[in-house]
Amino acid sequence: MPNMIEIKNLEKSFGDNQVLKNITEVVKKGQVICVIGPSGSGKSTFLRCLNVLEKPSAGQIIFEGQELTHISEIELNKLRERMGMVFQSFNLFPNMDVINNVKLAPLKVKKDMEEEATQKAGQLLEQVGLADKAEQFPLSLSGGQQQRVAIARALAMDPEVMLFDEPTSALDPEMVGEVLKVMKDLAESGMTMIVVTHEMGFAKEVADQIWFMDEGYIQEKGAPDEFFANPKTSRAKEFLSKIL
Amino acid sequence: MKSKKIWITLVILIMMLLVPLGKVNAASDGYLQKIKDKGTLVVGTSADYPPYEFTVKQSGKTTYVGLDIEIAKKFAKDLGVKLEIKNMNFDSLLVALETHKVDAVISGMNPTPERQKSVDFSNVYYRGKQYMLINKKDAALYKNIHSFKNKTIGAQAGSLQYDLVKKQMKNNQIKGLAKLNDLVIALESGKVNAVAMEEATAKAFAQNNTSLKVINPEFNVDSSQTGSAMAFPKGATSLVQAANKTIAQIKKKNLINKQYIPLAGKYMTNNSKKNSMWNYWTYFAKGIEHTLIITVVSVFFGFILGVLLALLRLSKSKLGKVIATAYIEFVRGTPLMVQVMFVYFGIGAVIQSLPALLAGIIAVSLNSAAYVAEVIRSGIESIPAGQTEAARSLGMSQTLTYRYVIIPQALKNIWPALGNEFITLIKESSIVSIIGVGDLMYQMQLVQSATYKGVIPIFITMVIYFVMTFGLSKVLGYFEGRMKHA
Numbered sequence: 002m003p004n005m006i007e008i009k010n011l012e013k014s015f016g017d018n019q020v021l022k023n024i025t026e027v028v029k030k031g032q033v034i035c036v037i038g039p040s041g042s043g044k045s046t047f048l049r050c051l052n053v054l055e056k057p058s059a060g061q062i063i064f065e066g067q068e069l070t071h072i073s074e075i076e077l078n079k080l081r082e083r084m085g086m087v088f089q090s091f092n093l094f095p096n097m098d099v100i101n102n103v104k105l106a107p108l109k110v111k112k113d114m115e116e117e118a119t120q121k122a123g124q125l126l127e128q129v130g131l132a133d134k135a136e137q138f139p140l141s142l143s144g145g146q147q148q149r150v151a152i153a154r155a156l157a158m159d160p161e162v163m164l165f166d167e168p169t170s171a172l173d174p175e176m177v178g179e180v181l182k183v184m185k186d187l188a189e190s191g192m193t194m195i196v197v198t199h200e201m202g203f204a205k206e207v208a209d210q211i212w213f214m215d216e217g218y219i220q221e222k223g224a225p226d227e228f229f230a231n232p233k234t235s236r237a238k239e240f241l242s243k244i245l
Numbered sequence: 246m247k248s249k250k251i252w253i254t255l256v257i258l259i260m261m262l263l264v265p266l267g268k269v270n271a272a273s274d275g276y277l278q279k280i281k282d283k284g285t286l287v288v289g290t291s292a293d294y295p296p297y298e299f300t301v302k303q304s305g306k307t308t309y310v311g312l313d314i315e316i317a318k319k320f321a322k323d324l325g326v327k328l329e330i331k332n333m334n335f336d337s338l339l340v341a342l343e344t345h346k347v348d349a350v351i352s353g354m355n356p357t358p359e360r361q362k363s364v365d366f367s368n369v370y371y372r373g374k375q376y377m378l379i380n381k382k383d384a385a386l387y388k389n390i391h392s393f394k395n396k397t398i399g400a401q402a403g404s405l406q407y408d409l410v411k412k413q414m415k416n417n418q419i420k421g422l423a424k425l426n427d428l429v430i431a432l433e434s435g436k437v438n439a440v441a442m443e444e445a446t447a448k449a450f451a452q453n454n455t456s457l458k459v460i461n462p463e464f465n466v467d468s469s470q471t472g473s474a475m476a477f478p479k480g481a482t483s484l485v486q487a488a489n490k491t492i493a494q495i496k497k498k499n500l501i502n503k504q505y506i507p508l509a510g511k512y513m514t515n516n517s518k519k520n521s522m523w524n525y526w527t528y529f530a531k532g533i534e535h536t537l538i539i540t541v542v543s544v545f546f547g548f549i550l551g552v553l554l555a556l557l558r559l560s561k562s563k564l565g566k567v568i569a570t571a572y573i574e575f576v577r578g579t580p581l582m583v584q585v586m587f588v589y590f591g592i593g594a595v596i597q598s599l600p601a602l603l604a605g606i607i608a609v610s611l612n613s614a615a616y617v618a619e620v621i622r623s624g625i626e627s628i629p630a631g632q633t634e635a636a637r638s639l640g641m642s643q644t645l646t647y648r649y650v651i652i653p654q655a656l657k658n659i660w661p662a663l664g665n666e667f668i669t670l671i672k673e674s675s676i677v678s679i680i681g682v683g684d685l686m687y688q689m690q691l692v693q694s695a696t697y698k699g700v701i702p703i704f705i706t707m708v709i710y711f712v713m714t715f716g717l718s719k720v721l722g723y724f725e726g727r728m729k730h731a
Contacts, residue, residue, distance in 0.1 A: 054634050074642070082640030092635035096653045105649060106639035151635075158639055 002029040004063075005162055005193050006051060011060035013046055020046045022217040024060070028162070033194045035204035035225070038214035039240055044197045047214065048166050051195065052084045053077055065161070082110060085155030089167040091147040093139035093154070100126065100135040103154045111158065118157075125153040129183050145176030149183055156187075163187065165196040201244065205229055213237045277324075277483035280348055286321045286328050289347035290314070291335035293694040294425070295449045296509035297353035297473070300332075300691050302524065307691070310512045312445075312505035313351045313473070316370060319500075320349075320475075320491045333601070333681030337586065339364055342478055344594040349484065350476040353443070355405060365479055367488040369472035371501050373444035374461060375409060378432060378451065381458045387439060390462045393417050399428040399437035405471065406441035409464045424690075425450075430699035432457070445506065449513055522701055525692045532688030533709060539606055539674045539684060544667050546610040551617025556647075558622055569618065576615035582676050584608045589680040605677030605684075613670055620662045624655030657728045664721035668714045675710075685709060 006028040013021040020043045028034055036044050049055040051062055053069050062069040064080055072080075093102050103122035107113040113121075126132045129149035139147055148168055155163060165184065169177045181203050188194055188207050198204060204211055204225060211228040213221040213236075221234045232238045280286050290313060292298045298311035309330045321328035331347050338350045342364055356366035377398075379387050386392060394416055400407040402421030410419050420437050422428050428440045429450055439462075442450075447459045475492075477484045495501060558569035576584070588611075589604035628651050636646040656663075678687035689706040693699055 052638055054638065078637075078640050078642050080640075081638055084638070086635075086638035088631060088635060090629075090631055092629075092631035094632065094635070094650050094654075096650075096657065106636075106641055109645050109649060110640045110642075154635075155639070164638075 002031060004028070005030045005032070005065065006195075007061075007063040008051070009061040009063065011047075011050060011062065012058045013043075013050055013055060014058045020217055021050065021057075024217075024219055026212070026219060026222075028193065028195060030161075031191050031193055032209045033188045033192075033207055034196065034210050034212055035208035036195065036197045036212045036214055037199070037201070037204060037240075038220075042214045043217045044214050045166050048086075048164050048195060048197050051164060052081050052086060054086075078110075082106075082158050083161045085158060085160035085163040087148070087151050087155055087163065087165045087168045089170050091139070091144070091151045091171070093147055093150055095139050098136050098138050099131065099142070099150050102139065102150060103157045106154070107157050122153070122157060125156050126150070128156075128186075129153045130179070143176060144172045145179045148172065148176075148180045152180075152183055152187070162193040162195065165194065165198070167197050167199065169198070169200055199244070201229070213240070215240070274480055274483050276348070276478065276481040277487055280324065280326055280484070284326050286317075286324060286326050286349065287331055287347045288317045288321075288328060289331045289333060289338050289341045289350045290317075290352045291338060292330075292332045293690055294335075294353055294446065295513055295694060296445050296506060298351075299509075299513070299694050301512050301695065302527070307528070311509050312371065312501055313353060315500075315505040315508065316475075316491070316495065317349075317351050319495065320488060323491045323494075324487060331681065334679040337590075337680055339476065340586070340590045342476055344590045345478065345597065346590070346593060348477075349488070351473075353473045354476055355471065356474040356476075360476070363479065364476045365481060365485050367475040367477070367485050368492050369474045370492045370495060371445075372468070372472035373446075375406060375464045375466055375471070376442060376444045376447035376459050377462045378429065378440045378442060378447045378457055378459055379438070380432060380435075381456050383438065384458050384460075387460060387462075389460070390414050390464060393438065396438040397436070399431055399440040401425060401428065401442070406443070409466070410441050413464055426690075426693045426699045429454075429457070433699075449510070452510065453513060522692070522696075522698075522705060525696065525702075528688040528692050529685070529705060529709060531683055532685030532706075533713070535602070535682060535684040535687075536671065536674055536713070539602070539609055539677060539682070540667075540671045542606050543609040543613055543670060543674065546606075547613030547617050547670070550610065550614035551621055554614060554618035555621035555625065558618065559625060573615045573618055576612055577619075581608070581612050581673055582679065584612055585676055585680060601677075601680045601682045604680060605674070605682040609670065609674055609677065612673075613666065616666050616669075617663065620659050620666060621655065623662075624659035625651055627658050628654050657725075660721065660725050660728065664718065664725075667721070668717055671714050671717065672710060 004027050008024055008026045011021055011024040012019065024047065036047065038044050046055055050057045053062070057070050064084065067080065069077065069080060094105065097105065100119065100122050103125055104118045107118045107121065108115065123132065123135065126135055129152055131146060131149055131153070134142060134146060139150065142150065168184070169180050172180065177200070181200060184196070184203070185207050208225050210222055211225050212219050213228065215236045221228070221232065221237045228237070229241065232241055290298045290309070292300050292309050296311055297313045298309060300307050301310050309332065314330065317330070318328055331341070333341060335352060338352055339360065341347045342350050354360070356369065390413055393414055397418040397420055398410045398414060399420045399422065400410050402423055407419065407421050410417070420431065422431065425442060425446065428437065431437045432440050433456065451457045451459045475488050477488070554569045554572060557565040558573070560566065585605060585608040588608040589599070589601060593599040593604055632650055632654065633646055636650045674684060675686035678684055678690065681687070685706055689702045692702040696702070
């Protein structure tokens, strides 16, 4: 499999606080990576560095052969079109209805025709099980429904990789399943995914690889079966003993 | 005679610092030649001071009349040029002269030593006595300054009469107001027991209001302090000489007492005969028109400039931030009234042809922009960072993000505050009346002085302002309703 994202010597500091310390990893096309670890370990920052929502302090992100950290704003916008992102707090646009949330970027960024964009948005809403909510405004939906719309919105740009930043952490427990189901379907369709999550069941079942992060490093990585059964580092052991 | 506030002097001083003094002409001044060349004499006056100068309606048009206007007419005729009257607040007249907005000022003005420092005066053309206006029912009580004890006497703030009352009626209270009309209202409602004013003016009020009476309270007056003269720019000797020639002729024929005052009296009687407010609806209509023009144009430019300032303040550019912040702080930290005067007289000194209306619009727009910018900034900052991140993660540029995601949401959040600013603008725009823009406030003052009715024009003006702001508030409410989602 070709490399989708290469991360080389990535570092990120906020002031004196170094959050990411020299991370070098590779994500291959079609892989599903689950990034787990204790709070404050740098997981979200790591994910946000991948599409340069946070500008890395040092190191390189190479997405399909193109380096991201030293390019112009315009080139970066182009590349972000191909990297979908789903946020913990959904971040739907409350000023427009569901279908327009999904259509906005295709219409304004890709300059799709109205008809084409509407049709595609309809299909995506169908895919996430929300075709009947197209005309509603985000704030009238449940958290689980909003997060599914957010996934459909990200998919509307035909991304090659999807970044999920704790997509179920803000949800009531009974809503978690519907979102994970959509993500699982997506993984099965062959989408490259990087998922920061606390859902160990999902990680175990869907991930190709688990990256365990702590204190700004990826301390350990491996296939889920192996990682969950026999964690090698003491930190991973400690973490797993707390949550399982 | 009329008030001249201290801060006006300050503004003049500041302007003198900012405006190059290159305009001061030499002894062979050329002022007279210049007026003859352009064929027009522009005279500034404050037409709220009958019988010296006031307005009447003649066949639907507002005309300036009064004894000063007659003198100005004769002066222009003697020079062989046309006369153009520019009406503005008394406070603004000398500044207008110094910044060459007008060629001369004739407005019942005393040639006080203080004023002589900044302008040149002609000979005194008229010297009235210092009178008092009282309620007719008190006629038996008050004969002269010694009849008053522990009473309240009104006088125009900063005027000669104010000084006289203060010095010569020490066992009384003094109440100083800026406008004679307001003082007369105070007299009628018993807030003051008498109002000290100049003879001709006092007589005019008494003539037009049967409940009032004039007395000569026998102030001890130094004749060098009284009398009215025409004012000219410092060094305009040629004009002063020409004016003195005209004044000598007027005095010789006794034109002021024989013709000008009786004529002014006739106009005043006519005015008071038809001083039902209906006769003045065109004044109010004109005022509404101007107020709306100023407001609408200022809202438009104020909003655009406000958005730019807000974006500049939020931008990454350090310089942009500093510029926007400095602008906002400065504009918010200075009174709109001073800004209006600065634009008209300060910038107007560089661009001579800047009309008062345009100057007013510029000042109000620039002022409003600072407030709008802060409202918009607070609106933009109220939108969670997640909204920007979501939009940017979809590949939307900063511009697209602002246009479709941030601004629409911010606008909804700040709509009430923005509406508040626009409503404030309608009211605040009334300040432009000081530079002689014919807005509603200004027209109200004209109607007051033309009709000798103090309260009714205020009441009508108040109702009109309310109707305008309430209407706007309803319109804004409608749009707010449309923006509400879910």
